[in-house]
Amino acid sequence: xxxxxxxxxxxxxxxxxxxxxxxxxxxxxxxxxxxxxxxxxxxxxxxxxxxxxxxxxxxxxxxxxxxxxxxxxxxxxxxxxxxxxxxxxxxxxxxxxxxxxxxxxxxxxxxxxxxxxxxxxxxxxxxxxxxxxxxxxxxxxxxxxxxxxxxxxxxxxxxxxxxxxxxxxxxxxxxxxxxxxxxxxxxxxxxxxxxxxxxxxxxxxxxxxxxxxxxxxxxxxxxxxxxxxxxxxxxxxxxxxxxx
Amino acid sequence: xxxxxxxxxxxxxxxxxxxxxxxxxxxxxxxxxxxxxxxxxxxxxxxxxxxxxxxxxxxxxxxxxxxxxxxxxxxxxxxxxxxxxxxxxxxxxxxxxxxxxxxxxxxxxxxxxxxxxxxxxxxxxxxxxxxxxxxxxxxxxxxxxxxxxxxxxxxxxxxxxxxxxxxxxxxxxxxxxxxxxxxxxxxxxxxxxxxxxxxxxxxxxxxxxxxxxxxxxxxxxxxxxxxxxxxxxxxxxxxxxxxx
DNA sequence: CGTTCGATTGAGCTTTCTCAAGCACAGTGG
DNA sequence: CCACTGTGCTTGAGAAAGCTCAATCGAACG
Numbered sequence: 025x026x027x028x029x030x031x032x033x034x035x036x037x038x039x040x041x042x043x044x045x046x047x048x049x050x051x052x053x054x055x056x057x058x059x060x061x062x063x064x065x066x067x068x069x070x071x072x073x074x075x076x077x078x079x080x081x082x083x084x085x086x087x088x089x090x091x092x093x094x095x096x097x098x099x100x101x102x103x104x105x106x107x108x109x110x111x112x113x114x115x116x117x118x119x120x121x122x123x124x125x126x127x128x129x130x131x132x133x134x135x136x137x138x139x140x141x142x143x144x145x146x147x148x149x150x151x152x153x154x155x156x157x158x159x160x161x162x163x164x165x166x167x168x169x170x171x172x173x174x175x176x177x178x179x180x181x182x183x184x185x186x187x188x189x190x191x192x193x194x195x196x197x198x199x200x201x202x203x204x205x206x207x208x209x210x211x212x213x214x215x216x217x218x219x220x221x222x223x224x225x226x227x228x229x230x231x232x233x234x235x236x237x238x239x240x241x242x243x244x245x246x247x248x249x250x251x252x253x254x255x256x257x258x259x260x261x262x263x264x265x266x267x268x
Numbered sequence: 269x270x271x272x273x274x275x276x277x278x279x280x281x282x283x284x285x286x287x288x289x290x291x292x293x294x295x296x297x298x299x300x301x302x303x304x305x306x307x308x309x310x311x312x313x314x315x316x317x318x319x320x321x322x323x324x325x326x327x328x329x330x331x332x333x334x335x336x337x338x339x340x341x342x343x344x345x346x347x348x349x350x351x352x353x354x355x356x357x358x359x360x361x362x363x364x365x366x367x368x369x370x371x372x373x374x375x376x377x378x379x380x381x382x383x384x385x386x387x388x389x390x391x392x393x394x395x396x397x398x399x400x401x402x403x404x405x406x407x408x409x410x411x412x413x414x415x416x417x418x419x420x421x422x423x424x425x426x427x428x429x430x431x432x433x434x435x436x437x438x439x440x441x442x443x444x445x446x447x448x449x450x451x452x453x454x455x456x457x458x459x460x461x462x463x464x465x466x467x468x469x470x471x472x473x474x475x476x477x478x479x480x481x482x483x484x485x486x487x488x489x490x491x492x493x494x495x496x497x498x499x500x501x502x503x504x505x506x507x508x509x510x511x512x
Numbered sequence: 513c514g515t516t517c518g519a520t521t522g523a524g525c526t527t528t529c530t531c532a533a534g535c536a537c538a539g540t541g542g
Numbered sequence: 543c544c545a546c547t548g549t550g551c552t553t554g555a556g557a558a559a560g561c562t563c564a565a566t567c568g569a570a571c572g
Contacts, residue, residue: 225425
């Protein structure tokens, strides 16, 4: 399964330095000689995707490891009849393509203009072998992801639409609070309403309706379609927990 | 949070050999000197739980590592208002309590009479340190769990009740086919309908209704409440994929 | 300025849930 | 050995949450 996005990868200017790469997860730097990791990353080449472009498809061979430098990707799976589940969104600093499998278990698509840097998977594997604490770190990261996955399953299996969106906004707000380009309670929603719906197990109409109800209740302000301000985090947290 | 089940643990006959322990996941044995692991496990002590007894609660400190020898446990989380999500069921041979966290992220409760053997967590950590391939193996296991978690999220977010139950039965049938105590298409359901519902994001009534509809359509036979025979695996697989 | 595509809003419908009653079976005591 | 009882399972009827289909709105872009 050769994708357009993959051909796109080959078209890169060779040896583009990957200055923008940064490691989101501080713990990775903690266990490694940070200089090692940075120098390793500087070996990467960049790839640019415009909104809607697919980086790889579910089932494609895993031949590269990526880190996202700017933009946002969605990771998703499709059922035979077209129903979609978005497994998660990739933010700058996140890794992509680190896997024990030989095939990607997701498709990855840019939801806005994005830039990544990549290395051959073999080189990454070699890097891990040369830096044994990295193995433990990978395990730690997988365990962490597993914990979030279980919270998401609780959300999908047992929470109401209102609780799902409240939870979603709170998590985004919490993540944004840790980055530089956030002013207080401003939250970016680069993805479409459909993407949010597929992530939360709802329809785009329900997402729209619930966000509108939050707006009517003065919990949030819709600055634009892709940017909202959280006005009442406290009440939103109450909604996320119990839906009351 | 000290649980009755924990007091129960201390009441064990000391130095009970743990002959029944077996490693479900062959890959673990593959990377280790199998004798090492077996001898390690023989250091364990056994604990018996009757149906409904709790082994540990969410938030309890992780002080022990378990392997289940007989029976079935459920791992679950509760919301403040009592809504329950069952994260998974533990079968003989499965590990329990292996974690990078200091606190359990689930509660664990026996859904039928069960027997486990356990070791102090510190001893297990030491064992892992002495057997470095084990680290990689733990990572592999976490990655594998993560993959199933994502399939479960697709199920919870996008599949119908019929598809969920069909998927559930097929997975159980596939697992049973790998063990000795299964005759063809017989599937054990040791857990209650409520447990299945909390696992699939449904209500016990819906579980009951869908199983009844499968029976009416001659897809399964309800030998007893906790044992069903799969009559038409093929059609069940079609249902699981597309609900048609 | 018109077009297009996603977001929003509305109306009716479907699936699943809730509440409630009846059923089956295992364990208990007469 | 059999009625009694409790618990969990099944089934039914009505309600509700969220979905589907459809119309409108609005911002971005040529």
